[in-house]
Each structure stands twice: as structure tokens, then as C-alpha cells.
Amino acid sequence: MDMKVAKKLGLKERYTLMTRDLAWDTTYQPMDKVFPQVTFEGIKIHDWDKWEDPFRLTMDAYWKYQAEKERKLYAILDAFNQNNGHLSVTDARYMNVLKLFLGSTPPLELMAARGFSMVGRQMVGAGPRVACQMQAVDEYRHFQTQIHSISNYNKFYNGMDEFAHQQSRMWYLSDGKSFFDDAITAGPFEFMVAIGFAFEYVLTNILFVPFISGAAYNGDMAAMTVGFSAQSDEARHMTLGLECIKFMLEQDPDNLPIVQRWIDKWTWRGTRKLASVGMMMDYMLPKRIMSFKEAWEIYFEQNGAALFTDLARYGITVPKCFSQTIEEKEHVTHQSWIGFYMKPDATPFHTWIPGKEELDWLSEKYPNTFDKYYRPVYEFLDQQEKTGNRFNNKTQPMNCQVCVSTIKFNEPGDPMSTCFRETRYKGEKFHFCSDHCKDIFEHEPEKYVQTYISSHQGLQGNCAPEGVDVNAPDFNPGDHIADYWKLDKRATGDFNGSEDQKNFAAWRDQATKN
Amino acid sequence: MASNAFIAFQKNEETRCIVEAIVEDNPEAIVNEQPAMVKVDVPGRLVIKRATVEEKMGRDFDLQELQLHLITISGHLDETDDEFTLSWNS
Numbered sequence: 001m002d003m004k005v006a007k008k009l010g011l012k013e014r015y016t017l018m019t020r021d022l023a024w025d026t027t028y029q030p031m032d033k034v035f036p037q038v039t040f041e042g043i044k045i046h047d048w049d050k051w052e053d054p055f056r057l058t059m060d061a062y063w064k065y066q067a068e069k070e071r072k073l074y075a076i077l078d079a080f081n082q083n084n085g086h087l088s089v090t091d092a093r094y095m096n097v098l099k100l101f102l103g104s105t106p107p108l109e110l111m112a113a114r115g116f117s118m119v120g121r122q123m124v125g126a127g128p129r130v131a132c133q134m135q136a137v138d139e140y141r142h143f144q145t146q147i148h149s150i151s152n153y154n155k156f157y158n159g160m161d162e163f164a165h166q167q168s169r170m171w172y173l174s175d176g177k178s179f180f181d182d183a184i185t186a187g188p189f190e191f192m193v194a195i196g197f198a199f200e201y202v203l204t205n206i207l208f209v210p211f212i213s214g215a216a217y218n219g220d221m222a223a224m225t226v227g228f229s230a231q232s233d234e235a236r237h238m239t240l241g242l243e244c245i246k247f248m249l250e251q252d253p254d255n256l257p258i259v260q261r262w263i264d265k266w267t268w269r270g271t272r273k274l275a276s277v278g279m280m281m282d283y284m285l286p287k288r289i290m291s292f293k294e295a296w297e298i299y300f301e302q303n304g305a306a307l308f309t310d311l312a313r314y315g316i317t318v319p320k321c322f323s324q325t326i327e328e329k330e331h332v333t334h335q336s337w338i339g340f341y342m343k344p345d346a347t348p349f350h351t352w353i354p355g356k357e358e359l360d361w362l363s364e365k366y367p368n369t370f371d372k373y374y375r376p377v378y379e380f381l382d383q384q385e386k387t388g389n390r391f392n393n394k395t396q397p398m399n400c401q402v403c404v405s406t407i408k409f410n411e412p413g414d415p416m417s418t419c420f421r422e423t424r425y426k427g428e429k430f431h432f433c434s435d436h437c438k439d440i441f442e443h444e445p446e447k448y449v450q451t452y453i454s455s456h457q458g459l460q461g462n463c464a465p466e467g468v469d470v471n472a473p474d475f476n477p478g479d480h481i482a483d484y485w486k487l488d489k490r491a492t493g494d495f496n497g498s499e500d501q502k503n504f505a506a507w508r509d510q511a512t513k514n
Numbered sequence: 515m516a517s518n519a520f521i522a523f524q525k526n527e528e529t530r531c532i533v534e535a536i537v538e539d540n541p542e543a544i545v546n547e548q549p550a551m552v553k554v555d556v557p558g559r560l561v562i563k564r565a566t567v568e569e570k571m572g573r574d575f576d577l578q579e580l581q582l583h584l585i586t587i588s589g590h591l592d593e594t595d596d597e598f599t600l601s602w603n604s
């Protein structure tokens with residue numbers, strides 16, 4: 001017999017009942033004492049009820065769909081691993097992109113989880129509080145699943161096992177560390193712009209969309225499933241970031257200059273962080289689908305412009321750095337890879353000179369810059385390598401005090417000279433990669449004088465393994481730093497001739513012959 | 515010129531139906547297939563209608579199931595029981 005079931009509540013009513021209606025105002029303590037952080041940045045909020053999470057995801061639906069995502073993900077991971085999937089990737093150079101990803105990404109996911117737990121606690125409205133809580137759980141999931149997926153590769157290839165130790169110590173991982181250190185030590189609203197807007201909208205759209213599609217193209221089903229599964233949450237995260245920006249702008253006109261400054265700052269910080277992601281796409285994926293430049297045009301220039309045009313009704317203008325990022329998209333990945341190639345003793349992943357076909361692909365994708373500026377450098381480095389004179393820069397890099405990238409990017413409008421800025425603060429000199437980073441420093445110098453810079457720490461004697469006397473007259477910081485980093489020597493230097501290369505060839509041979 | 519609203523999905527049997535539904539309901543849709551994923555752009559406003567997806571799948575469909583397959587979106591989102599809409603005001 002048919003039974004007439006009472007019509008379910010609509011999505012909007014369900015969402016309201018399950019979030020806002022479950023919240024209450026405190027009475028034993030005044031609300032401003034319970035939520036002390038929401039005022040000190042100068043942001044004025046008059047009515048928290050005006051915030052509505054557009055995804056309208058209630059907690060019960062959240063757990064249901066996330067559980068389903070995890071089941072799918074682990075089914076694919078298990079199948080890939082059971083089937084020795086690592087031997088089906090294009091070639092063993094691919095493993096190096098995983099090594100760079102492992103050091104640079106899961107630790108940041110963990111920081112995002114921490115950050116959203118903290119910020120969720122500070123948000124007065126129930127809508128953002130629930131959304132932040134979900135995001136904190138999501139980011140923790142990303143942190144775990146990324147490590148799980150790469151742990152299988154770690155059984156076979158060198159240089160992966162010390163990523164957690166290296167993350168907060170190694171020079172090339174400091175840009176990501178500083179991005180999150182900066183965001184998490186800001187107030188709750190700036191954190192939302194830093195991560196919800198710059199990290200999710202600008203960065204993850206490139207890292208987890210074209211890059212992960214590229215990983216799939218290279219046969220890495222594990223990275224593909226983890227990356228896309230993470231990105232399915234990022235769509236929700238971007239929406240939260242955008243909603244927060246709109247909410248601040250709608251609540252009070254005084255919020256506009258503060259929000260604008262954060263958008264300017266974090267767009268630039270996101271751009272700098274992307275140089276290495278772009279390098280992964282242009283140089284480290286053996287098979288490529290899209291250049292960094294093309295990805296940047298789709299996901300930042302067009303998609304970013306769509307957002308800025310939309311926000312113009314509140315008075316938001318395009319970030320100050322926008323035109324510089326457009327100029328730089330044709331340069332940064334090449335400058336980054338050359339930079340890594342030149343430091344063969346200082347990374348737990350291998351580098352190489354791109355092959356002839358790869359150089360041609362780069363020429364085609366970068367018609368304005370590659371042949372003119374970068375191909376000659378590779379040809380020179382290659383010739384030096386062949387005559388036994390492989391370039392090896394043994395000095396400590398100079399880093400930007402704000403973004404902590406090594407100072408290597410070019411002067412705007414002049415690709416042949418390095419961009420370098422400095423300023424004095426309390427009698428000390430500080431160095432920057434760009435005008436934008438210098439501006440960021442000058443706005444909050446007390447914050448950025450504390451930046452962790454691996455080179456400075458090394459020279460100050462703070463990066464020696466236990467038992468080494470840093471005050472001995474013959475102490476040389478460079479002698480110990482690789483041990484301090486717990487750097488696996490087998491994973492450094494050239495890919496050609498490496499253990500990974502030999503093992504992969506031998507195992508693949510076994511897998512395809514009797 | 516209106517900015518594009520877009521949505522990208524992992525490529526699988528379910529999203530094949532979802533993309534067919536989008537194309538039917540958004541005549542200006544541009545479908546872009548890439549390894550393991552598919553991206554659909556529509557100038558200004560992109561709408562996914564539950565009824566059309568159900569017709570393509572031949573089963574009931576809850577628009578929140580999109581969560582499982584989503585890769586990324588662009589545009590302001592409005593979600594009801596019947597429609598999932600992404601749009602830019604410009």
C-alpha cells in the first residue's frame with residue numbers, strides 16, 4: 001500500500017534549522033569576551049545572520065558525502081597499489097614531482113586544518129562557524145590522504161621519508177611555510193582572505209586541476225584520485241572564502257580598504273607560491289597537457305578577472321600586482337627550474353636538463369621568452385654537464401623576507417636583470433624579491449622580521465646536528481646542513497645515473513618480460 | 515562580455531549524465547574534455563536542473579550528490595532542492 005510521506009523540508013529550511021537555529025548567544029559571559037578576535041583587525045560586522053553558506057550543507061549530509069568520497073578514494077588507491085601502479089607511470093622522473101608535492105603540500109593542508117579550527121572558534125555567526133569546522137575536517141583529510149597515497153611510492157623510491165622533518169627547515173619549503181605562518185598569525189578575517197581566497201581560489205585551482213589532470217595523464221591514478229577528491233572539497237572552500245569577502249564588503253563600507261589591502265597582499269603571496277607549482281607542470285611531468293602559462297590564463301587571469309569585475313560593485317579594484325603577474329607568467333617556471341638545477345646537493349629530488357623534444361615544447365608554449373632567454377641557458381648548462389663541469393651552486397641562497405622565495409625573479413620589464421629590493425628597519429637591512437613583498441613588509445615590519453629563513457639560520461649556527469660545536473673556529477655551516485635536513489644523498493643531484501632511475505628500469509623490465 | 519561561470523567534474527558515468535543535462539539546459543555551454551576530467555563553461559550563468567539530471571540518469575538524484583564529483587566551480591553559487599546555479603554579476 002502506498003503511504004503518503006510528509007513532504008521533506010526544503011534545503012533552505014533544513015539548513016537554517018540545522019545550523020543557525022542550533023546556535024545561541026552566551027549569557028554568563030558577554031559575546032564580545034567569548035569572541036575576542038573578530039574586532040581587532042578593524043572589520044565591522046553588524047548582523048551575523050546575513051551570512052549564509054551558499055552550499056547549505058548540513059552536518060549530516062556532510063558526513064554522508066565525505067564518507068562516500070573516502071570509500072571511493074581508498075578503493076582506487078588499493079587497486080592501484082595492488083597492481084604495482086607505480087610502474088605504469090610515464091617514466092621515473094615523474095617520482096620527483098611527488099617528492100616535491102609531498103614536502104610542500106600535505107604539511108600546508110595540516111596548517112589549513114589548524115587554521116580553520118582556530119578561525120571557526122572565533123566566528124560569531126553559526127553559518128561560518130559550521131563551514132569553518134567542515135573545512136578544518138576536510139583539510140585534515142587532505143593531509144592524511146595525500147600522505148597515504150604517496151606512502152606506497154615511498155616503499156620504492158628515495159627521498160620521501162623525511163618530508164615532515166624537512167618541511168619546517170629546508171630552504172625551498174620555506175615559501176609555503178611562511179605563507180601559512182603569515183596567515184595563521186593574522187586575525188580571523190585576514191586568514192579567510194588568505195586561505196579562502198588566495199589559497200583556494202588562486203592556488204588550488206591550478207595545483208589540483210590542471211596539475212592533477214596532468215598526473216592522471218602520466219599514469220598516476222593515486223595522485224589523480226587524491227587530488228580530485230581533495231579538490232571536490234576545495235570547491236566548497238572557495239565558496240566560503242568568496243562568501244566571507246562579500247559579507248565583509250556588505251556589512252560596512254569601512255571594511256573596503258582593509259579587504260582591498262588583503263586582496264592585494266594575498267594575491268601576490270599566492271602568485272609567488274605558484275612559481276614552483278608551475279615548474280612542476282612545465283618541467284617535472286614527463287607528459288604535459290597544458291603549460292603553466294595556459295593554466296594561469298584560464299584559472300587566474302580569466303577566473304580572477306571574473307571575480308574582480310564582480311566585486312567592483314563594492315568598490316574592489318584589480319590587485320596592484322595583476323599586471324606584473326601577467327608579465328611573469330612567461331618567466332617564473334623557467335627561472336625556478338634553473339634555480340633548482342643549480343643546487344643539486346640541496347633537494348631530496350632530482351633535476352635534469354629537459355630533452356630536445358621538451359625544449360621544443362617549451363619554445364612552442366612560451367614563444368615570447370623561451371628561445372630568447374632560457375633555451376640558451378639550458379644549452380650552456382648541458383654542454384657544461386657533458387664536459388664534466390656540472391654547475392653546482394654551493395652557497396646559501398638569498399631569500400625574500402616576506403615570501404621566502406630565493407631571490408631569482410627578474411626586474412619587471414627587464415628579463416636580463418634580477419629584481420632585488422631592500423629596506424632598513426631598526427638598523428637592520430632586509431631583502432625582498434619585489435616591490436610587492438617590500439610593501440607587505442613595510443606595513444607590518446614587526447611581523448616579518450620573525451620570518452624563518454633557512455640560510456640565516458644556517459649561518460647563525462642553528463642548523464647543525466646535535467654534537468657539532470658551532471663555536472669551533474673551523475665551523476662551517478654548509479658542512480652540516482644536509483645532515484641537519486636529514487637529506488638522503490641518493491635522492492639528490494642528477495636524475496641521470498640515480499638509483500631511482502636504475503630501479504625503475506629494472507622493475508619495469510621484470511613487469512613486462514618473463 | 516559576461517564572465518564565464520564554470521564547473522569541472524571527474525570523468526565517470528554519473529558525470530556523463532550531469533554534463534549532458536547541463537548542455538541541454540544551457541545552450542551556450544562549452545564542454546572541454548581533459549585527462550580524467552571535464553570542464554563546462556557558460557557565459558554569465560550556469561544552471562544544473564535536478565529534473566534534467568534525473569531524466570538522463572533514469573533515477574532520483576539529489577543535487578548535493580554533485581559534491582562527490584566536483585572538481586572546481588567559478589561564480590556565485592545558489593543551491594536549492596531543484597537547481598544548482600553559478601553566476602557572475604557583471
Ligand SMILES: [Fe+2]
Pocket residue numbers: 109112138139142230
Ligand atoms: Fe586542502
Ligand SMILES: [Fe+2]
Pocket residue numbers: 112139200233234237
Ligand atoms: Fe581547502
Ligand SMILES: [Zn+2]
Pocket residue numbers: 272400401402403404405432433434437
Ligand atoms: Zn617576495
